[in-house]
Amino acid sequence: MEFLAYGVLADERALLQEAVRAEFGTAHTVRPLDVFLNRDTVPTAAGYDTVLTGVNDELDAEVLRALAAGGTRFVAQRSTGFNNIDLDAARDHGIAVARVAHYSPYSVAEFAWTLALAVNRRVVRSAIRTRDFDFRLDGLLGRDFHGRTAGVLGTGKIGAAFARIAHGFGMRLLGSDVRQSPQCLALGMEYVSPDRLFAESDLLSLHAPLLPETHHVVDAAALARMKDDAVLVNSSRGGLIDTDALVETLRAGRLDGVGLDVYEEEAGVFHHDKSLEVMTDDTLARLMTFSNVIVSSHQAYFTKDAVGQIMAATAANVADHLAGRAGENFLVA
Known part of the structure; x- marks a missing residue:
C-alpha cells in the first residue's frame, strides 16, 4: 500500500x-x-x-x-x-x-530561548548592521536575564524544559497551569495566578495548548499588566495572543521585545514563499515593522x-x- x-x-x-x-x-x-x-x-x-x-x-x-x-x-x-x-x-x-x-520538548524549549536571547540582545539588528560593516553598538543594549523573573504559561513537558534552562540562567521562576509540574516545583517554581504571572515576569514564555479557555489568554488586559520592559515569547500556538492588541501595545512603546514563532493567522502563509506577493495581512505586516520583534515561521519543532x-x-x-x-x-x- x-x-x-x-x-x-x-x-x-x-x-x-x-x-x-x-x-x-x-x-x-x-x-x-x-x-x-x-x-x-x-x-x-x-x-x-x-x-x-x-x-x-x-x-x-x-x-x-x-x-x-x-x-x-x-x-x-x-x-x-x-x-x-x-x-x-x-x-x-x-x-x-x-x-x-x-x-522532543527540547526542540521547542531551546528555540523559545533562542528567540528570547535574540530579542534581548538585538542579535538580528546587529547581524544586519555588521553585514554592511556598521559596527556601532547604538541601540543594541540588552540586559542580563540572571536574577530576573521568568514566567512560564503552561508547564507541561516543553514548559518544564524551558524552566530548566531558565533555572540554569539563575532566574526566579513563576508558573501558571491547571496542574503543577513536580519537575518545576523541584526547581523552585512558584505557581501564581495568570494576573501575577503577567505582572511580575521580566520574560514571559507561552507553552499552553490552544483551547477555548486559552484563546487570546494574552489579550489587551493581560498586556496592560505586563512590565513596560518585559520580553514576550510565543512558540506554542498563535491564537494564545490577541495580535491586534499586541500591535497596539508595541505602538505605545511598551515591551522590550517580542519573539513569535507562531501567529494566529499563519495558515496559508507560514511554510510558503510569499516573497513575490503583496502581503495582504495588515496585522502581520505591521508586526514586521517593529525593530524589537522577531517573527519566525513556526520552526521551533524543526x-x-x-x-x-x-x-x-x-x-x-x-x-x-x-x-x-x-x-x-x-x-x-
Whole structure:
C-alpha cells in the first residue's frame, strides 16, 4: 500500500521515508507531496486509504467529505496540534484521526530561548548592521536575564524544559497551569495566578495548548499588566495572543521585545514563499515593522531529533490503523 503525505518540507522528506521503511520495510511506501491539502488539492487523495497531514493542511468538513468519498479512512496528523481538523466531521464520515502527542520538548524549549536571547540582545539588528560593516553598538543594549523573573504559561513537558534552562540562567521562576509540574516545583517554581504571572515576569514564555479557555489568554488586559520592559515569547500556538492588541501595545512603546514563532493567522502563509506577493495581512505586516520583534515561521519543532520522532510516531499510528488498533494518539477511532 502507498500512503499520501501532504505538505512535506524538503528537509522532512528523507526522515519520513526512513520512518516508513523502519516501520513497514518494503510492504508499504509513502508518496510525499510538497503541496498542502485543501479544497483545491483534495482530489489528489482519491484512492488513498491513508493520508498524512500537517498543521498547515486544511481539513474542514468539505475536505473531509471529499476524502471519504475518495476512499480515505485514516488521517495521520504529523503534529501535536490538530485545530486544523474538524474532528466531528471526520467522525461523521468514518475517518479515523491520530496525532503525535509527544516529541522532543527540547526542540521547542531551546528555540523559545533562542528567540528570547535574540530579542534581548538585538542579535538580528546587529547581524544586519555588521553585514554592511556598521559596527556601532547604538541601540543594541540588552540586559542580563540572571536574577530576573521568568514566567512560564503552561508547564507541561516543553514548559518544564524551558524552566530548566531558565533555572540554569539563575532566574526566579513563576508558573501558571491547571496542574503543577513536580519537575518545576523541584526547581523552585512558584505557581501564581495568570494576573501575577503577567505582572511580575521580566520574560514571559507561552507553552499552553490552544483551547477555548486559552484563546487570546494574552489579550489587551493581560498586556496592560505586563512590565513596560518585559520580553514576550510565543512558540506554542498563535491564537494564545490577541495580535491586534499586541500591535497596539508595541505602538505605545511598551515591551522590550517580542519573539513569535507562531501567529494566529499563519495558515496559508507560514511554510510558503510569499516573497513575490503583496502581503495582504495588515496585522502581520505591521508586526514586521517593529525593530524589537522577531517573527519566525513556526520552526521551533524543526530539529532532526524532533522531526525524526514525529515521523516515527506517525508511521506507528499508521501501523495501528492498519492493524485495527486505536492507539493512545488516536483522536477519532
